[in-house]
Amino acid sequence: MTLRREINVLRILNFDSFAQSLKRDPEELQKELARIYLRAYEDLPQYAYTDLDSTIHYIKWLRGERGSKGWGRSGHIFLIALLEESIGENGNISKWEPVGFAAGDSLWRDSELGLVANFHEIAVDPRYQGMGIGKKLILELIKEFFKFNPRPRDVMLWVGLENTRAETLYRKLGFSVVSIKGIWKKMRLPYEKVKAILSE
Numbered sequence: 001m002t003l004r005r006e007i008n009v010l011r012i013l014n015f016d017s018f019a020q021s022l023k024r025d026p027e028e029l030q031k032e033l034a035r036i037y038l039r040a041y042e043d044l045p046q047y048a049y050t051d052l053d054s055t056i057h058y059i060k061w062l063r064g065e066r067g068s069k070g071w072g073r074s075g076h077i078f079l080i081a082l083l084e085e086s087i088g089e090n091g092n093i094s095k096w097e098p099v100g101f102a103a104g105d106s107l108w109r110d111s112e113l114g115l116v117a118n119f120h121e122i123a124v125d126p127r128y129q130g131m132g133i134g135k136k137l138i139l140e141l142i143k144e145f146f147k148f149n150p151r152p153r154d155v156m157l158w159v160g161l162e163n164t165r166a167e168t169l170y171r172k173l174g175f176s177v178v179s180i181k182g183i184w185k186k187m188r189l190p191y192e193k194v195k196a197i198l199s200e
C-alpha cells in the first residue's frame, strides 16, 4: 500500500502580511526562512549559500532590503507558504508555520531576453516536499508578478545544471532552457504560457 501525503490547508502570504497578521518579528521570521533554505539545499550545496548569516543577507536582498535599487530591478515579491499545522523545529505541532518561500522581481532586465519577470528563488522544507507546495508557490508568484505589473513579458529563472528536481518542476509548468552559463541553465516561460496560468 502506498501512503499518500496530503496537505489539508495551505496559505500563501507575502512576507509583510504574514509578519503583521501573525505578529511575527521580521528578523526572527527571516532566520526561520533561512533555516528552511539551508535544509532544502542540504544535498545541493554547490548552488546555494551554506551558512546562516549569508543566507539571511540573501533573504534581505530578495525582500528588497539590501541593494534593492540595482539596475533593472523592481517589484520585489516574497511569498511564504504556511501550513495550518506543521511540525516546528522542536518537534511540536504549531499553527501556521512557514514551510517554504518563493521570491522574484516583477520587472527585471536580462541582457539576452530583455524585460522579463525574474523568478529568483524557491525553497520548500524537505519535510514537506513532494506535496505540491513548490508548484503552488510558483503559480502564485507568477500571478503576483502580473498583478503588480500587467505588461506582457516572459518569466525567467536560473537553475543549477544538476538540479533535476527543480528543473522537472519548471518543465512541467512550461519553462524551457534558453542558454547555459557555467553551472547554471537559464529557463524561460513564454508569455503565451503565462497568460494560460493567469486565466486558470
Ligand SMILES: CC(C)(COP(=O)(O)OP(=O)(O)OC[C@H]1O[C@@H](n2cnc3c(N)ncnc32)[C@H](O)[C@@H]1OP(=O)(O)O)[C@@H](O)C(=O)NCCC(=O)NCCS
Binding pocket: 040, 041, 044, 121, 122, 123, 124, 125, 128, 129, 130, 131, 132, 133, 134, 135, 136, 158, 159, 160, 163, 164, 165, 166, 168, 169, 172
Ligand atoms: C524544487 C522544490 C522547491 C520543489 O518543491 P516541492 O514542494 O517538493 O514541489 P512539488 O511537490 O510542488 O512538486 C512538483 C513537481 O516537482 C517535481 N519533483 C518534486 N520532487 C521531486 C523529486 N524528488 N524528484 C524529481 N522531481 C521531483 C515533480 O515533477 C513534481 O510533480 P508531480 O507531483 O506531478 O510529480 C524543492 O525540491 C526544494 O526546495 N528544492 C531545494 C531548493 C531548490 O532546488 N530550489 C530551486 C532553485 S532554482
